[in-house]
Amino acid sequence: MTDGAIVIGASSGIGEALTRTLAAEGYEVGLASRRVERLKSIGADLPTKAYVAYMDLTEAERAREAFVELADAMGSVDLVVISSGVGHLNRDLEWEPECETIDVNVRGFTAIATAALEHFEASGTDGHLVGISSVAAVFGNGGAPAYNASKAFVSTYLEGLRHRQAGREANVTITTVEPGFVDTEMAMGSFWMCSPETAARQILRAVERDRRHVYVTRRWRLVAWLLKAAPEPALRRLFARV
Numbered sequence: 250m251t252d253g254a255i256v257i258g259a260s261s262g263i264g265e266a267l268t269r270t271l272a273a274e275g276y277e278v279g280l281a282s283r284r285v286e287r288l289k290s291i292g293a294d295l296p297t298k299a300y301v302a303y304m305d306l307t308e309a310e311r312a313r314e315a316f317v318e319l320a321d322a323m324g325s326v327d328l329v330v331i332s333s334g335v336g337h338l339n340r341d342l343e344w345e346p347e348c349e350t351i352d353v354n355v356r357g358f359t360a361i362a363t364a365a366l367e368h369f370e371a372s373g374t375d376g377h378l379v380g381i382s383s384v385a386a387v388f389g390n391g392g393a394p395a396y397n398a399s400k401a402f403v404s405t406y407l408e409g410l411r412h413r414q415a416g417r418e419a420n421v422t423i424t425t426v427e428p429g430f431v432d433t434e435m436a437m438g439s440f441w442m443c444s445p446e447t448a449a450r451q452i453l454r455a456v457e458r459d460r461r462h463v464y465v466t467r468r469w470r471l472v473a474w475l476l477k478a479a480p481e482p483a484l485r486r487l488f489a490r491v
């Protein structure tokens with residue numbers, strides 16, 4: 250049977266590149282996000298069968314229903330990637346961007362992560378859940394407080410799911426991806442930036458190797474380590490002007 254993957258946030262950036270990479274590897278792909286016309290055009294370009302679903306993660310209940318409908322339509326889903334995310338520089342602490350970030354990156358993310366595990370456990374097949382977090386997860390950021398906090402949630406939530414999974418029968422692998430800067434509309438910097446295609450290749454390799462955690466690119470491990478080790482006053486000085 251052909252492998253099936255669902256990519257949430259397949260309409261641009263890392264999600265689009267990963268969708269194309271997975272299809273090139275023979276996966277049938279379910280593409281989900283709000284920009285359905287873009288999803289249809291990407292899907293039409295793939296060498297394998299594509300399924301398209303409208304999904305707005307700010308409507309968590311409806312998004313879960315859309316996930317179930319998409320998985321049912323595909324028949325076989327081995328891999329679910331949650332790439333959707335929003336990030337705003339918001340030093341003025343305007344409520345709307347903070348709220349959207351939490352709705353999409355925390356509530357919406359959790360809605361689909363739980364739906365994916367329910368799907369794998371109910372179908373009794375091996376499964377793989379990949380969450381796109383960020384190196385931003387490892388430090389508080391005065392320029393984008395909700396974004397970094399939301400990514401800390403994503404990384405810690407996925408770690409919790411791995412611990413939970415260890416005591417269960419279903420064979421589900423959970424991979425946390427923490428990119429540095431990737432050349433997409435969301436990039437908040439250009440230092441050590443990689444292309445979405447490079448990110449996609451490295452994520453696919455992590456999936457093939459059943460990795461629990463990867464930095465994209467690998468050198469970002471060093472930055473994450475330094476940020477984790479640095480005392481808070483040093484970070485405050487470093488990010489005072491960001």
Ligand SMILES: NC(=O)c1ccc[n+]([C@@H]2O[C@H](COP(=O)([O-])OP(=O)(O)OC[C@H]3O[C@@H](n4cnc5c(N)ncnc54)[C@H](OP(=O)(O)O)[C@@H]3O)[C@@H](O)[C@H]2O)c1
Pocket residue numbers: 257258259260261262263264281282283284285304305306307332333334335336353381382383384427428429430431432433434435436437
């Ligand atoms: N680029 C970077 O430097 C970088 C670094 C670290 C981590 N990341 C993470 O990588 C992931 C992908 O981002 P990207 O860089 O590829 O940026 P992007 O091109 O802006 O992609 C963002 C994706 O999120 C989807 N999305 C946004 N709001 C949504 C909503 N309400 N419901 C459903 N989907 C929604 C978008 O689809 P629609 O607009 O069609 O809904 C789009 O597919 C994000 O989680 C981001 O935090 C990026």
